[in-house]
Amino acid sequence: MMNSTITDTRANSVEMAEVPDMVLSVRGLTVNFTTPDGTVSAVKGIDLDVRAGETLAVVGESGSGKSQSMMGIMGLLAANGRVSGSARYRGRELIGASEAELNKVRGARISMIFQEPMTSLDPLYTIGRQIAEPIVYHRGCSFSAARKQVLELLELVGIPEPERRIDSYPHEMSGGQRQRVMIAMALANEPDLLIADEPTTALDVTIQAQILELLGSLQRRFGMAIVLITHDLGVVRHFAERVMVMRNGEVVEQGSRSDIFERPQADYTRMLLDAEPSGRKEAPSASAPVILEAKDVVVDFGRRRRFSSPKFNPILRAVDHISLQLRQGQTIGIVGESGSGKSTLGRALLRLVPSTGVYRFDDQDISNFDKAAMRPLRRRLQLVFQDPYGSLSPRLTVGEIITEGLRIHEPSLDKAERDRRAILALAEVGLDPTARNRYPHEFSGGQRQRLAIARAMIIKPSVVILDEPTSALDRSVQGQVIELLRTLQLTHGLSYVFISHDLSVIRAISDYVVVMKRGRIVEEGTTQAIFEKPCEPYTRTLIGAALNLKAVDDEADCTTR
Template sequence: MTNAHKSAGEAVLDIRDLRVSFATAVGTVQAVRGVDVSVAKGETVAIVGESGSGKSQTMMAAMGLLAANGKAEGEALYRGANILGLPTAKLNRIRGAKITMIFQEPMTSLDPLYTIERQLIEPMVEHGGIGRARAKARALELLKLVNIPQPERKLRSFPHELSGGQRQRVMIAMALANDPDVLIADEPTTALDVTTQAQILALIADLQKRLGMAVVFITHDLGIVRQIADRVYVMKDGQVVEQGEAARILTEPKHPYTRMLLDAEPEGRKAPVTGESPILLEGQKVSVAFDLDSGLLKAPIVLKAVDDVSLAVRQGQTLGIVGESGSGKSTLGRALLQLLPHQGRVFFSGNDISNKDRGAMRPLRRQMQLVFQDPYGSLSPRMTVGQIVTEGLLVHEPGLSAAERDRRACAVLEEVSLDPALRNRYPHEFSGGQRQRIAIARTMVLKPKLVVLDEPTSALDRTIQKQIVELLRKLQADHGLTYLFISHDLAVVRALADWVMVMQHGRIVEAGPTPVIFESPVQDYTRELIAAAANNLSG
């Protein structure tokens, strides 16, 4: 990266005085308020800010992709011509061809019913005007360009057959299909593990250098900005509050909001529990295998997702389980909770619970709770927050009156710093961080002993992550909770866990006290994970 300032006169894309509003049932909401953003050929510009700051809506407006109730005013100049408000037919000659966009979650952007080949071909035929035979050859070239292994085979695959990193590479390949001038990347690495994230960032940087693209990178992760950006725009409440060269913004921020973003890394370290603390959860030689159907008249392929794993978690301890996507860490967590069939033995509070059936496990469920990565997907949209939080009480304490359940809901919502007066609202009315607090409240109302947290902060802004980490610490201290914290975010793991277990290909490759793992890792794989996350592990 050059870090050289590019003037608006050289801009490939120049957004001027952009205003975006949405008509809602409660009136007009101003999402973007007079924003100016420019990016030049070969330059990487980062737009940073928390969720709701307007950073994504700024670029969605420029691309003509606002929701039906959205309205954009101002200018979006592509090579000097205003494309804001162009008729769809004219706009389609530019977007998808000269200006392309990749999104945060490729699984929602890729059609599950079509092969990768078909999805790569369509934009080339539609926007590039080339024949299908040439498009097929180009599709293979693109998969090779973005370093997807076995590209010929992957062309015939469907999205669900690819890993998260491979799906994101397919999205990048689609965006590059017609040799764009501008690539807009909207949080493209948020849900990826640190090594895959580093690979995607390196890939974008390499492609930019080779193809001379301008890149607009939308993110809340300032660790990424340190690696990739020439210039930075910081957005808050729909406005740019600070802008300038990345080196200056990251070392000498002038605006308090920018300083707050830079200070939002999870802090503190958890003290280890003593050896006298009883073992709450123990796994002995736990293995989980899946049969993969390899086709008609062919023997199934067995995937060993968890391979001979043993562990012991003491009461009050936080065990952090880290590893890349596909390492088996989430599968292990579900097996320990008896949510997946497995080999080996599992003990909870000294009792063997290995492969107990649903009925036998029911009395233990309230003591062993699970918090998921995506609180929006795990909260029923048809239930109020109060109903969601107290749903478990209907099963485990059926004798409670409605009034007592409501009292419990109010108490636990206060405990997770949510206003109990909001309990009659629905999940979609809350932010991502608030929804995760609701998911935690649903768990805490049952007064569990063990909570398995599966990537509970990966989709959240750093500022919200810090708040959730502090909340989890407080709840653990107040209630003597034991956590199994599954994550690819090493900064959060270091702040929360007193013991870390590193998984690769279903096996434990290294385990030990958190300071030892982070400061003196023994295995190459652990060192690679920590090196890939280095920009988020300062301090």
Template sequence: MTDNKQTILAVRDLKVDFTTPDGTVNAVKGIDLDIRTGETLAVVGESGSGKSQTMMAIMGLLAKNGGVRGSATYRGQELVGLAPDQLNKVRGAKVTMIFQEPMTSLDPLYKIGRQIAEPILYHRGGSRAEARARVLELLELVGIPEPERRIDSYPHELSGGQRQRVMIAMALANEPDILIADEPTTALDVTIQAQILALLRSLQRRFGMAIVLITHDLGIVRHFAERVVVMRRGELVEQGATQEIFERPQSDYTKMLLAAEPHGRKAPPPETAPVILEGRNVVVDFQIGGGLFSGGKRYFRGVDGVTLRLHEGQTIGVVGESGSGKSTLGRALLRLIHSEGIYRFGSTDISRLDRKQMRPLRKEMQLVFQDPYGSLSPRQTVGEVITEGLMVHEPGLSRADRDRRAMAALEEVGLDPAARNRYPHEFSGGQRQRIAIARAIILKPRVVILDEPTSALDRSVQGQVIDLLRTLQQSHKLSYIFISHDLSVVRAISDYLVVMKDGKIVEQGDTQDIFDAPQDAYTKALIGAAFSI
């Protein structure tokens, strides 16, 4: 039991402040926590709760405008205020950290072998040959295939899961006491998530290290952590054994987080509902190579002979791992990329329509992206963003009419209409996603394709967005194609499920039937990985 484990990192009255043009922001407001030998401690809470900043402060990695007060002692040594040369003897050797997005943490200009070797050479010394041998050992340990070849690869040549394994190898290079993992699986497919978590668990047993898991995914916490710390607005609101927290939460906030797991089931549309969007024998090929120095043209088949029919009022969930072709299929159905096949929108054959001929139909076929911040112009106010489509599709509207429509759309997605005069960067991730949805529904479409619209959001915000999408669907008789790798979200929102692998549909049918009794081995693996983490 954890009671018999020794405290190796003790945090007392830790405060983190950031100096901004608008004043001081108190990100962490005096928290206490202990990390014990060999345990897995999960730190949970919504975005902005202070969970990542707490660990960054302990590691001495705050931004320049950040300051830390209080105490964090590692085996009796105070880390807060420690000189950088002394702190470097601890971080990277005794306490290490892996981050959510390895592509931004790995230097694109250097081979992975060199990057893993750096902490080895810094903390252990020795020759480059000895460091290279240790790197090969680590790559094999974390399950990188063909380590002798991959050691000389650049980060962009690896998959997302492989890059995360490289980060783990780097963190484990000096066999630390504590590994801090900040959202290490959020951007990964469920099968890769399960592999990474299984890898961390096995490495923890091997090295006897403590793991601090920062996450908003309570499914992972339930199966992976021994203790849980719940944070909100920079304060620690509850902590305890995982089973105790999940079965008998004391804080209202903890109860809200647990209740925010996607739930509910969507009823299918009536059998008489007409087909609103159809793609038959859809094929999408991408050219690879064929440049000045790359030899002849070669092609990669992203979608391979897929047929899909979306009925009025239906929500089709499309799932599969990265590279399965699900996003490519969505864009092909909207005729946004070159593809082969037969396409119909309602009673109209749109297979051979060019861009100009498709324009009148665009208002009825809308797309919502995964990252609203990347798809919302930072130079436009929210009102301008939302009404941009109206200027194209309803040019006869006056400025006052457009403004009224923007106010109504914002109100419908649960935002203050006065927000139309602010800019996207002034909103949270969940609010920006609501703005993206408002931009789509203001045109009164019949079909909306949603491409990973909730993957970057906290569970509580995911639940709010799902409820919003359900309400809008009923109000406007919308039909959705919901593309995601989050099976719990897909199960809650869709009535029909399509499973894709390598550009093909391997299984499809009623959502609940597939979750209850999947037939294809790949579907079984996806569902097993999602609900046994």
């Protein structure tokens, strides 16, 4: 809980005509985007009300208009976006308000937790300074005076060693840690209304529960209203009071939590409720060749000396003497909490970060390969990044982004052939091929994730490291992507390293699971063994939290692992 050092600033905020109980009232909201292919209608005249102290969950598949409706209300649309209708906060109209008027509200009375923290955080400033910025702007204090509150906020959202982390830069933190920084920033001025756009997407199951508990406690303390945008119906079931279901920019159904989950009226709502990653991955033959092997991998990170500090900060060991073998056709799932070293290990396997150890790819020792020596192998070793927006160039069209690898690895292809392959790649990942002339910001978070997958798959690799590839996808699309990855794997004999905090996805796609904690492997084994008879308490905690179990069998026979 926040202590008395965090003061209530609402009395000093912009004066507004207060309407008792009603915090936000939206009528006939539309959002349109002008594109080279014509006008795209993202939101088509929706209505919604949010009352003080309640939580409204807005759910639907990627591209349904969930995020764009809130971005339109906040005046945060891209340059080619247009919003119309009415959105009244405490009686004050936001649609058409000037930037000066909106700036008095944004970050003070209404805050937003954005879906993609890496692109929302400035890479040139420490996370402490960025959290302090809204405090300084709205309260008129200095950055040094705000430091104590920033430390408190970092501790509240579960950032370890806040005294050290306050001076970290965004790239020095894991995806989950960056998400928690965004939450701390949004809560800095104790807003009247919090718009949380996928606030737990990048978080592992144990931290997810802590964050939701934190948001709930703050909501009760300050009477804060929350609009929760999410594709995770498990979160909605335990956190929201009312639910609004969207599809193709329209409201399909809305009602109380019990109405939506126990008595859904729309077929689309029932489809969402029934969607869950399913199936099991068969392990490859024991005689299948080892395509990628790593032995005794160590990755250390140190920070450069700052002008104000005479010494280097301590080295962080992100990966601590890890070994693994990946066979052709195999999928190794890597799980663990945020900051456990999962993503760093994935990059080390592709020789993308400095590390020590022995690496072999396709029976070739690549331990001492430099960038030039690795370049010919890049076509066969691909990575799907955790943050799709940060890895997609905003200056290139989707078609140009997807075919970029073809330009490097197949320079003889003409434009028509590249375009043909882009059409096929987009269709494979469930996107309209006509969208290849649009730009990344015109897509939802889930759609951008599929674009990242298409870019990796178009050049037909042998090994793909998938870093949280389904984290931004709703359950129905997760199932489609998992099925797509299985099909591609069977067709082309692909091998995957699948990094995720979502254990239901790991269970559906992996045949072998590695559990990491603080840079080390704490347990590994077949998917069936890990999920049905985990040996380590840490593994049992993860699985229990993910599957909502009270207990996991303690009597596992671990002698063979």
